[in-house]
Amino acid sequence: MEAVLKIINISKDFVLHHQDGTRLQVLDHFSMEFFPGKITLLNGPSGAGKSTLLRMIYAGYRTCRGNIMVKHKDHFVDMVQASPATIYDIRLHTIGYVSQFLRVVPRVSALDTVIEPLIQRGVSESKAREKGRQILRRLRIPENLWHLSATTFSGGEQQRINLARGFIASYPIMLLDEPTASLDPDNRDTVLNLIKEAVRSGSCVIGVFHNQGDQEKIGGRAVDMTRKYFHPTEVEH
């Protein structure tokens, strides 16, 4: 099986110029390959670089050294070097990213927030809305909230809107940063099912889950981020 994502020798440090120039080395020569239809769990305590790795793959954080090769439309593209236009395209079609918190836009309805990725892909408004309604129903967002802005929603509701938005379109690679953190057990199971469905349909899922139970339910390979250094060959699964 060919990997869809190859991380080669990446390093990341943060220099805090206004805090005595502190340098935080978060990743040091990290390498790993990721495969379609497989799930990888990133484990480790806070500060181990789990979220940082996800953000680097998404190019939200810049990578100091190394390469992040993403299979995008049958070609490998290095996210570290890619042009902005390529990154926009990769984010639109290849890599999905569900963050810990929803970035709420005031005055935009929950439904419109959820269907945005489809609209951007050029899906018709009516089709997108139909899909949006399905996924909102599945995530148990009461119908009377759909036309409201998510600004006023509870933390759990906002997170489900965020997940609905992340899962409405399918991506070959999905990055999940604590997607189940603030969910009740029913919704948690729904989300885990969504993830499993994505994996079954061939997505490569990389996720951070703090809940031990969730990790067990999902299964997949677990990576201990505290180890910092991985040899590419040892992670062939």
Next chain:
Amino acid sequence: MTGNVPDKSLPLLKVQNLSKFYGKNMGCHDINFELAEGEVIGVVGESGSGKSTLLKCIAGKINTTNGSVFFNSLYGFVDLCQCDELLLRQLTRTQIGYVTQNSVDGLRMNISAGGNIGERLMANGMRNYSQIRKIALEWLEKVEIETNRIDDLPTTFSGGMQQRLQIAANLVTDPKIILMDEPTSGLDVSVQARLIDVLRKLVSRLRLSMILVTHDLAVARMLSHRLYVMKEGKIVESGLSDQILDDPREPYTQLLVSSVLKP
């Protein structure tokens, strides 16, 4: 002139070694960047960092000291700093939109809202009143101004409405690029939110190419794909919006980002 089809392989706008000095004082210095079609670039920085000067240079509102602004116009690649005034004026009333911070500078205050929107259409040769009227009404709706205000003077509008009217008056000719200079500053927060929302919708629906100058990082994040951080007339850092705001590298950018209160 290379015919009527813009070359897609070229960027929409290419700013090269652009400098502007006011006497000995630097407005902006050695600015280089490119804007692709459908892309929104935010230029952030504090007051006096040269971001408005940069925008005015790009819009041809002020003469540059040095450098070029290549614009991939419908007439081919044109250096806005070198082209003759006739062409520049033609471009600025058709293919380039410019929204000013103070709507007084961008609107005709003694002309009705409809007249303000219609002006660019008439300037481009439209001579049919009913047609102009119809388009003006459509645009009022798009920027969420009640259509029964079409014959009112902008002086009777609130600040937010004036800005939305200014945006409509600029977008009505479907410009290839739109330049915005602090469109949200000076407005109440609630009014700002509506303006930003209108802008956001227009940007995604019309796939606008835009350069947005703002000191408001939240506005910048919401609207722009990429950000340029300016300080003392120079670009100190650039990258995708989330890169700049979530992973700022330069001391100045870190200061800028950490200075923002998050409610």
Next chain:
Amino acid sequence: MSLQYNFAYLDEQSKKMIRRSILKAMAIPGFQVPFGGREMPLPYGWGTGGIQLTASLLGKEDCLKVIDQGSDDTTNAVSIKDFFKKTARIEITENTEDATIIQTRHRIPETPLTPQQIMVYQVPIPEPLQFIEPKRQENAKMHAFSEYGTMYVKLYEDIARHERIAMAFDYPVHVNGRYIMSPSPIPKFDNPKLHQSCAMHIFGAGREKRIYAVPPYTDVVSLDFEDYPFELEEWDESCAICGSDQTFLDEIITDDEGTRMFVCSDTEFCSRVRQKGKR
């Protein structure tokens, strides 16, 4: 003791300068030529521009007619005629056909003009773009680049407010397919008389120090929209005095009860028609 004035008041050097500006204005129809306007012995707004033009154009053989509001005997017309009677001792007439130079403030005579005649207009505001763009420098550029679209904003505003182009006077025209020109405060009724006119039309603005012209046989087109074409005002009435139904009529209130009557604004034409009728 009587003061000796130069012929037609202005000194010859000033006249020469003004004639040069007139020639330039004739060469570029509709273009406003700046000129070194002289101080005249009457206030701005009373026709200082027109008087300087007339003074520069007059020869000893000329016959002058002056009208104000279409009338030969209103204050402004009478005092301008007196002025030239005194300073040029030329022949003065009320008869349109006899005049070689006709100085006017608000009207073009109803009697058709001839190729031998020169119309001189007193212009208060020469810049037609001023309404839309008050900046002088910007006006100049708009003229230079033929950026006249914004001029239509004025028409648009009219239709938006009054459901028609309500401008009745000083209705802007496009001259020779190039410059947009203010025809001075003549009623739009008179605009078609400028189009392909065999006479010469010269406009002078004293305060603004501008001269512009429409040479003989020049296209003069009134601005309009495709769906709101230029239209002439029409009256249901005919002139109460002479019975003409083809002339520009003034409305006159004749008593305290508000009784109205419509009469020709061109008094000379009106009385001539009446004379003819009597004969």
